Amino acid sequence: xKMSVKGKAYxxxxxxxxxxxxxxxSTAQVHAQCAKGAxxxxxxxxxxxxxxxxxDDAPGYGAWSLADYMGLKLKHADSTRDGGSSYxxxxxxxxxxxxxxxxxxxxxxxxxxxxxxxxxxxxxxxRTESVVPQGSHxxxxxxxxxxxxxxxxxTTHNTYAMCAMRHMYEYGTTSEQLxxxxxxxxxxxxxxxxxRLRNVVSVxxxxxxxxxxxxxxxxxxxxxxxxxxxxxxxxxxxAKSLKRPLVKVIGHGEALKGPRGGLDLDLTASAGVWSGQxxxxxxxxxxxxxxxxxxxxxxTITVLMELEDLGFCRxxxxxxxxxxxxxxxxxxxxxxxxxxxxxxxxHPDSRGGITKVIEAVRQARGEAHSKVQVPxxxxxxxxGTGGWLGTRHGAGTLIMERE
Amino acid sequence: xxxLESRPTKRSIPVPNQNLESKPxxxxxxxxxxxxxxxxxxxxxxxxxxxxxxxxxxxxxxxxESKGEGVxxxxxxxxxxxxPYAIGYVTLDEGVSLLTNFIDYDLDALExxxxxxxxxxxxxxxxxxxxxxxxx
Ligand SMILES: [Zn+2]
Numbered sequence: 379x380k381m382s383v384k385g386k387a388y389x390x391x392x393x394x395x396x397x398x399x400x401x402x403x404s405t406a407q408v409h410a411q412c413a414k415g416a417x418x419x420x421x422x423x424x425x426x427x428x429x430x431x432x433x434d435d436a437p438g439y440g441a442w443s444l445a446d447y448m449g450l451k452l453k454h455a456d457s458t459r460d461g462g463s464s465y466x467x468x469x470x471x472x473x474x475x476x477x478x479x480x481x482x483x484x485x486x487x488x489x490x491x492x493x494x495x496x497x498x499x500x501x502x503x504x505r506t507e508s509v510v511p512q513g514s515h516x517x518x519x520x521x522x523x524x525x526x527x528x529x530x531x532x533t534t535h536n537t538y539a540m541c542a543m544r545h546m547y548e549y550g551t552t553s554e555q556l557x558x559x560x561x562x563x564x565x566x567x568x569x570x571x572x573x574r575l576r577n578v579v580s581v582x583x584x585x586x587x588x589x590x591x592x593x594x595x596x597x598x599x600x601x602x603x604x605x606x607x608x609x610x611x612x613x614x615x616x617a618k619s620l621k622r623p624l625v626k627v628i629g630h631g632e633a634l635k636g637p638r639g640g641l642d643l644d645l646t647a648s649a650g651v652w653s654g655q656x657x658x659x660x661x662x663x664x665x666x667x668x669x670x671x672x673x674x675x676x677x678t679i680t681v682l683m684e685l686e687d688l689g690f691c692r693x694x695x696x697x698x699x700x701x702x703x704x705x706x707x708x709x710x711x712x713x714x715x716x717x718x719x720x721x722x723x724x725h726p727d728s729r730g731g732i733t734k735v736i737e738a739v740r741q742a743r744g745e746a747h748s749k750v751q752v753p754x755x756x757x758x759x760x761x762g763t764g765g766w767l768g769t770r771h772g773a774g775t776l777i778m779e780r781e
Numbered sequence: 782x783x784x785l786e787s788r789p790t791k792r793s794i795p796v797p798n799q800n801l802e803s804k805p806x807x808x809x810x811x812x813x814x815x816x817x818x819x820x821x822x823x824x825x826x827x828x829x830x831x832x833x834x835x836x837x838x839x840x841x842x843x844x845x846e847s848k849g850e851g852v853x854x855x856x857x858x859x860x861x862x863x864x865p866y867a868i869g870y871v872t873l874d875e876g877v878s879l880l881t882n883f884i885d886y887d888l889d890a891l892e893x894x895x896x897x898x899x900x901x902x903x904x905x906x907x908x909x910x911x912x913x914x915x916x917x
Contacts, residue, residue, distance in 0.1 A: 518798055525797035525807070526829035527880045529911055531859065536868050539857035547855075547893045591857045639835035640828035640877035643870060645855050768855075769880070 382660055386477035387484075387627045388617035389469065389778060391420025391610030392736045394717075395489070398574045398724060400604040401497030405437050406447050408489035408606045413448060416608035421620045422483060427610075429454035429481035431472055433464035435490045435727045444487070454481040460632070461764020462674060464488075465609065465731035466774035469760075470630030472611035482613040489606030490727020527769060534676065534728075535599065537768030539591035542679035544645040546593065548694065553593055555697035556678040557584035560597050560721050562705035563675065567718025569749040574601040575722040584678075598678040600719075605726030607736055623743040629663075629777035631656025636770040646694075648680075648763055649773035650687035657759075657775035658689070665689040668777075669755045670741040671712055672734035674762040675719040681705075684761055685712075688775070707750040716741065716750035734760040735776060742780040756780045792866040794882065796908045805844060806830055807909040815899055815912060816844045817877060828877035847875055849899025849912070854878050856891050871897055871914050885915040 393415030400408060409432075417423055427450050436444045440457035454475050460467045465488050472484035518524050545551045561581055567573040584597040617624055633652035637643050658664060665688060673688075675681045682696035690712060691699040704710035717723045717737040720730040738758040740746045746755075758778050765771035799807050809816045818830040822839035833840050856869030867883040869891070883891060884900060896917040901910035 519800050521798070522800075522802070522831065523829050525799055525803050529795050529797050530868050530880050530882050531792060531794075531866055532868055532880065533859070535861070536857040536859045540855040540869065543857055543893065544855040589860045591859045591861065593857075637828075637878065637880075639825075640879060641825060641836070643854060643872070643878040645870070 381477070383470065383473035383477050383630050384628045384660055384662070385626055386614065387473035387611050388614060389609060389625045389627065389735065389739050390612045390617050390620055390622055391416040391422065391608070392739045393419055394607040394724065394733055394736050395605045395726065396572045398572070398603040398605055399493050400491050401494035405489055405491055405495070406444060408491065409436060409444055409487045410448050412489055412606045412608035413485055413487050416610045417485070420610045420612070420622060422610060424448060424450065426483045427485045428452060429472060429475055429484035431456045431458070431468035431484060431486040433457065433468070433488070433729070434459045435488055435729060450485070454484070460772035460774060462676060462729040463731045463762030463764035463772050463774040464729065466735060466760055466762040466776050467632050467772070469609055469611055469627070469735055469776050470632060470774060473627040473630060476611065476613050482616055484611040486609040486611065486732070487606065488608070488726060488729055488732040490729065491604040492602055492727055494604045532766065532769060533591070534766060535594060536591040537766040538677045538679055539594045540768040541645040541683065542593050542677075545679065545683065548646055549697065551682065551697040553585055553595070554581055555701050556598055556682060557581040558701045558703070559675065559678040559681045559705065560584050562700070562703060562710070563715055563719045563721040565706045566716045566750050567722035569747040570718045570723055573718040573723040574603050575718070594677055594679065600676050600721050600725040600730065601723075602728065603724050603726055605724055607726065607732040609732065609735055624781040625739050625742045625778050626781060627776065628779045629657035629659070629661030629775070631660070631775045632773065634770070634772050645768055646683065648683050648687050648767060649771060650684045650761060650763060650775065653773040653775040654688040654761065657777050661777040663757060663777070667757050668712070668759050670716070670738065670752045670758045671714045672738040672758070672760040673714050674730050674734060675715060675721045676725070676730060676763065678721070680763055680767060681714070683767070684763060688759070688761060707752060713750070713752050716746050716752070729764075731762040731764065731774065734762055738776075738778060742778055792864045792882070794902055794904055794911050794913070796904045797911060802832055803830065809844070810901070810909040810912070813901065815847050815849045817847045817873070817875060818842045819845045826875050826877050828879045847873055850874050850917070851897060853891065853893050853895045853897055855893060856883065858888055858891070867891060879912075882913050883915065884913045
């Protein structure tokens with residue numbers, strides 16, 4: 379029989395930090411606060427945790443520092459780095475580890491303070507040389523593509539922008555269509571009291587916002603926020619012993635994509651083509667079954683390409699699919715990012731993966747804001763793209779079902 | 782060339798990182814020769830250059846000189862910051878696509894499909910030049 383995570387693990391605890399600017403705490407403190415929040419949400423405690431997952435936002439080397447900081451006693455740890463999609467991938471890895479009998483209660487945390495990290499320190503804010511070993515010997519010189527790519531000033535903005543340019547060239551996608559993605563997110567964010575941006579915006583507002591990297595305007599880009607979140611993924615018998623709605627993992631996929639030797643460069647599709655297919659195949663459902671979708675929105679173009687790649691519409695038809703409010707809860711066919719997403723609500727430490735899982739679980743539990751809650755929301759997806767869509771990136775997909 | 786003030790040449794391109802595998806490329810660049818790699822086993826060119834072919838895993842790869850001509854595959858002009866600059870992919874006539882910056886062009890007149898040609902940009906002193914591209 380083929381190994382699968384389907385039904386082998388449940389997301390029992392979720393917590394999103396309410397703040398978007400955190401000048402008054404250390405980053406480890408915020409991780410621990412998120413962990414406590416998610417464990418309390420599940421009805422568990424730190425002593426129940428036997429597996430811990432974190433990415434490179436966790437201070438220290440791998441999982442070592444934070445696992446010790448929080449006093450965890452672990453059988454399993456995983457510090458997979460997959461950019462903003464890390465935490466979706468972690469949820470899948472946690473389900474795999476639980477399915478394999480390696481652990482029963484997996485904690486996943488994210489926290490970062492790009493805005494508030496040096497506030498309140500006075501002279502101590504002067505950075506000192508890191509004493510923690512970072513990467514392998516030789517540093518960036520030994521990163522094979524560094525000399526050939528790192529010199530060109532590539533940023534998240536202009537690499538995602540190149541994808542948008544090519545998508546427009548091949549499929550006639552327009553800036554107006556991309557703007558609809560931000561408009562939909564803003565309609566949802568108005569109900570989220572914690573959202574960084576709560577104003578409802580129009581297509582015109584997006585098009586009139588300053589150009590950052592052609593063709594992406596400021597409002598095509600996600601917010602920058604401090605913050606964090608945590609997830610608790612548990613074995614079925616643990617989930618059934620708790621008092622929370624049962625949200626089980628039924629499919630997971632992950633994939634990586636880069637320029638692949640330069641011979642078949644295709645900036646109009648992401649690794650989500652493969653991660654999505656894996657997850658849907660494992661879950662045994664199709665995109666039309668999905669009631670709610672958390673779709674990574676580092677930029678509007680990210681959402682458009684991911685929707686195509688996951689199969690919600692055909693390649694090239696994403697522009698038409700997102701237009702005219704089709705992503706707005708209660709209005710369109712596919713309610714997405716009902717917390718306001720990274721475009722309006724939260725993109726803690728420039729990593730949106732964990733909030734994607736959190737809002738999908740809220741929807742599956744029926745605990746989203748009443749103005750955006752999808753009725754009978756039994757099948758949900760959380761999908762992320764980490765890294766640089768125009769150079770190298772990872773994708774993670776998680777499909778969940780409410781029992 | 783309407784907007785001389787915002788010409789991207791103002792962005793100073795850093796000295797490229799080198800390691801033992803990439804050094805022959807940069808040594809040739811100092812002599813004005815633009816090299817790509819071709820696999821002797823499967824005959825496919827690849828970019829960026831490696832000792833092992835990413836398509837068939839053969840380590841029988843050789844350096845070949847490219848004419849440095851091709852078309853723009855995708856680009857974006859970065860408007861944020863002090864000096865606007867254009868990043869993009871060029872698909873060389875040999876078939877491989879590479880990331881680069883464009884120079885000597887009108888900021889608002891780049892187009893996908895436009896023909897471009899290699900034009901080395903210096904990185905100072907005895908450092909190797911880098912492979913920027915300009916419209917033909
Ligand atoms: Zn080969």
